[in-house]
Amino acid sequence: MIRGALAAFALCAAGAGQAQTSYVQTSRLIDVAAGRVVTNQCITITDGRITALARCATPPNGAQVIDWRGFTVLPGLIDLHTHIADVGQSADIDDPIKKGPAETAFIGAKNAHDTLMAGFTTVRDVGTFRVFGDVKLRDAINAGLIPGPRMAVAGTYITIPGGGGEINGLPEGRVPPEMRFGVVRTPDDAAQKAETLFAGGADFLKLIATGAVLAIGTEPGQPELTEDQMRATVQVAQAHGSYATAHAHGAEGIKAAIRAGVRSIEHASLVDVDGLALAKAKGVWLVMDVYNGDYIEAVGTKEGWPAEYLRKNRETTDIQREMFKKAVAMGVPLAFGTDSGVYPHGLNARQFAYMVKLGMTPMQAIQSATRDAAIVMMRDKDVGAIAVGRYGDMIAVKGDPLADIRLLEQVAGVIKGGTLVR
Numbered sequence: 001m002i003r004g005a006l007a008a009f010a011l012c013a014a015g016a017g018q019a020q021t022s023y024v025q026t027s028r029l030i031d032v033a034a035g036r037v038v039t040n041q042c043i044t045i046t047d048g049r050i051t052a053l054a055r056c057a058t059p060p061n062g063a064q065v066i067d068w069r070g071f072t073v074l075p076g077l078i079d080l081h082t083h084i085a086d087v088g089q090s091a092d093i094d095d096p097i098k099k100g101p102a103e104t105a106f107i108g109a110k111n112a113h114d115t116l117m118a119g120f121t122t123v124r125d126v127g128t129f130r131v132f133g134d135v136k137l138r139d140a141i142n143a144g145l146i147p148g149p150r151m152a153v154a155g156t157y158i159t160i161p162g163g164g165g166e167i168n169g170l171p172e173g174r175v176p177p178e179m180r181f182g183v184v185r186t187p188d189d190a191a192q193k194a195e196t197l198f199a200g201g202a203d204f205l206k207l208i209a210t211g212a213v214l215a216i217g218t219e220p221g222q223p224e225l226t227e228d229q230m231r232a233t234v235q236v237a238q239a240h241g242s243y244a245t246a247h248a249h250g251a252e253g254i255k256a257a258i259r260a261g262v263r264s265i266e267h268a269s270l271v272d273v274d275g276l277a278l279a280k281a282k283g284v285w286l287v288m289d290v291y292n293g294d295y296i297e298a299v300g301t302k303e304g305w306p307a308e309y310l311r312k313n314r315e316t317t318d319i320q321r322e323m324f325k326k327a328v329a330m331g332v333p334l335a336f337g338t339d340s341g342v343y344p345h346g347l348n349a350r351q352f353a354y355m356v357k358l359g360m361t362p363m364q365a366i367q368s369a370t371r372d373a374a375i376v377m378m379r380d381k382d383v384g385a386i387a388v389g390r391y392g393d394m395i396a397v398k399g400d401p402l403a404d405i406r407l408l409e410q411v412a413g414v415i416k417g418g419t420l421v422r
C-alpha cells in the first residue's frame with residue numbers, strides 16, 4: 001500500500017512525461033505587487049509553477065479547471081514566525097520533554113495540516129527545542145508524505161545558557177542534550193554551531209538576542225547573545241547565501257542585532273524610536289506579533305500558565321502595539337509573523353485585523369504576508385505573488401478582504417503548487 005502510494009506520488013511529481021496543468025478562473029484577483037485588484041484573469045499552473053496569467057479564455061487541453069469566479073483570489077499567505085514543529089505552549093514547562101520525539105513529530109504533522117488549511121502555504125519556522133525536528137517536518141511535506149505549507153526552518157535556537165531559547169526552570173539534567181543543541185558561549189562557538197545547523201539542513205539561523213516572555217528566568221528587556229556572537233553567526237549565514245533573524249524584545253538587544261547584520265527582528269516589543277530609525281536605515285524587517293498577547297492573557301490566565309509569563313506578556317503587549325503604530329507611520333519595513341504555537345495553529349490570520357487597527361491599510365497588511373514576507377525569506381522568485389514563474393500557491397476568500405480584513409480568517413479554498421488542497 002505504502003509503496004503504491006509513494007509510487008503514485010513519484011509519478012505525479014515527475015509528471016511521468018506529461019505536464020500536470022491546472023487552470024484557475026478568477027473574477028477578482030489581488031495583485032500584491034501593484035497593490036490593486038484585477039478582474040477576469042485566469043491562471044495556468046504547469047507542474048507546480050505559474051506559466052501564464054492572462055484574460056480568461058479557453059482552458060488548455062487536459063487542464064484541471066478550478067472555478068474561483070465567486071471569490072476574491074490572492075496569493076497563498078506567508079507567516080514568518082511559526083513554531084509548527086513543536087508541541088505548543090501550555091501551563092506545563094516540562095511538556096516539550098515529556099512528549100518525546102515521536103509524539104512531537106505527529107503533533108507537528110497536525111500543525112502543518114492546520115496551517116495549510118488556514119491558507120498559509122508558506123511559513124518560516126523560527127525554532128524548535130528538539131534540534132532538526134523542523135528539518136524532518138519540512139522534508140516530509142516536500143516528499144508528499146503529509147500535507148503542509150512550504151517551510152523554511154532554523155534547526156533550533158542559538159541562545160546563551162539559560163537564555164530565552166532554553167527550557168528553564170527544571171531540575172539540572174532534565175533537559176536532554178538534543179534540546180540544548182544551540183546553546184553557545186563565545187563567538188567561535190556560535191559560528192561553529194551555525195555551521196553545524198546549516199550542515200544539518202537549516203535554511204536560516206534564529207538568534208535569541210534578548211530574554212523571552214515564555215522562558216523562565218529571562219527578561220525581555222535584557223540583552224542575551226552579544227553583538228560579536230551574533231555577528232559571527234551572520235557571517236556564517238551569509239557564506240551559505242542565507243541570513244539570520246533575531247528574537248529581540250528589548251531596545252538595546254534590537255539595536256545590537258541590527259548592527260550585527262541580521263535580516264529581521266522578531267517581536268521588537270520594546271523597540272525605541274532610535275531602533276525604528278536604525279531598522280529603516282538598514283532595511284531590516286520587523287516581524288511584530290501583535291495578536292498573541294491577547295491570547296496569552298485570556299487562555300494563559302485561564303489555564304494557569306506561569307505567573308512570570310503572564311507578567312512579562314502584560315509588560316510587552318501594549319507597548320509593542322504602540323511601537324507597531326509608530327513603525328507604520330515611520331515607514332519601517334514590517335512583515336507578517338504571529339508566533340503560532342503560542343496560540344493554536346490555523347488561527348494565524350487573526351493578526352491581520354490587529355495590524356489594520358494599528359494603522360496599516362488592508363492592502364498593506366496583505367502585502368506584509370505575501371510580497372514582503374517572501375522578500376524577507378529570500379524566496380520572492382518562488383512565493384509571495386500570483387505571477388509567472390512562482391509556485392501556484394493561492395487562496396480563495398468569500399467577499400472582499402480589502403473591505404473586511406477578517407474575511408481572511410475564513411479561507412474558502414487553498415491551492416498549493418497547482419493542487420487544490422481545500
Ligand SMILES: [Zn+2]
Pocket residue numbers: 081083126339
Ligand atoms: Zn516564537
